[in-house]
Amino acid sequence: MEVTVYNLNKEKVDTLKVPDFVFNAKWNPDLVHQVLVAQQANSRSPVAHAKGRGEVSGGGKKPWRQKGTGRARHGSIRSPLWKGGGVTHGPTKEKKFEKEIPKKMKRGAIFSVLSKKYLEGDVLIVDSLNWSGNLKTKEAKKAVEKIADFRSPHLFILGTSNKEKEKALKNIPRFDCLSPLSLNVYDLLKPKKIILEKEAVEEIINHYKLRK
Numbered sequence: 001m002e003v004t005v006y007n008l009n010k011e012k013v014d015t016l017k018v019p020d021f022v023f024n025a026k027w028n029p030d031l032v033h034q035v036l037v038a039q040q041a042n043s044r045s046p047v048a049h050a051k052g053r054g055e056v057s058g059g060g061k062k063p064w065r066q067k068g069t070g071r072a073r074h075g076s077i078r079s080p081l082w083k084g085g086g087v088t089h090g091p092t093k094e095k096k097f098e099k100e101i102p103k104k105m106k107r108g109a110i111f112s113v114l115s116k117k118y119l120e121g122d123v124l125i126v127d128s129l130n131w132s133g134n135l136k137t138k139e140a141k142k143a144v145e146k147i148a149d150f151r152s153p154h155l156f157i158l159g160t161s162n163k164e165k166e167k168a169l170k171n172i173p174r175f176d177c178l179s180p181l182s183l184n185v186y187d188l189l190k191p192k193k194i195i196l197e198k199e200a201v202e203e204i205i206n207h208y209k210l211r212k
Helices: 029-042 103-119 137-144 160-170 185-189 198-210
Strands: 002-006 012-017 123-126 154-157 175-178 193-197
Touching (some): 029 185, 103 123, 123 198, 160 198, 193 198
Parallel strands (some): 123 193, 154 175
Antiparallel strands (some): 002 012
């Protein structure tokens, strides 16, 4: 399929041939949901941790003798029955939340999201995001004012040779950047609009063709 390439004034300047798997993949909400849940689970780090009876302090000595006191027998104040004792079946930092997702499923979900956004008109391909002047945020804002709406979240995917522009774009509120070699479902779903450099599209095609 052919996609239209624009300049920073939102004028059509070129067309680009891309494989159908990039912007013409079938929308698969179940696959996208499954990959998204797995990605969020894999980025989760356990924080809650309750100490078991082997981790609490004290309790090296039997509280009282076994018989003859009239009280219930106890071997340690570390027991969960005691105040300050260990917790039974509490949350632990050793718990693992990771989920395994095959590479083909990740790839399918990524291009399912990209294709849906492209068909809905939420993907714009520009010939280059190289603007004249310095790398200040003010210059970046001025450069993209015709292709972006500053009131809604945008994701910019720049070519790897144009990384120096990312910092200036990220400083603009509601704007973010992503490498064409690090596409993932969560970052693609988050923004309203996705703006790609022509070079980034070519890198995506080459990267995922090699991984087939």
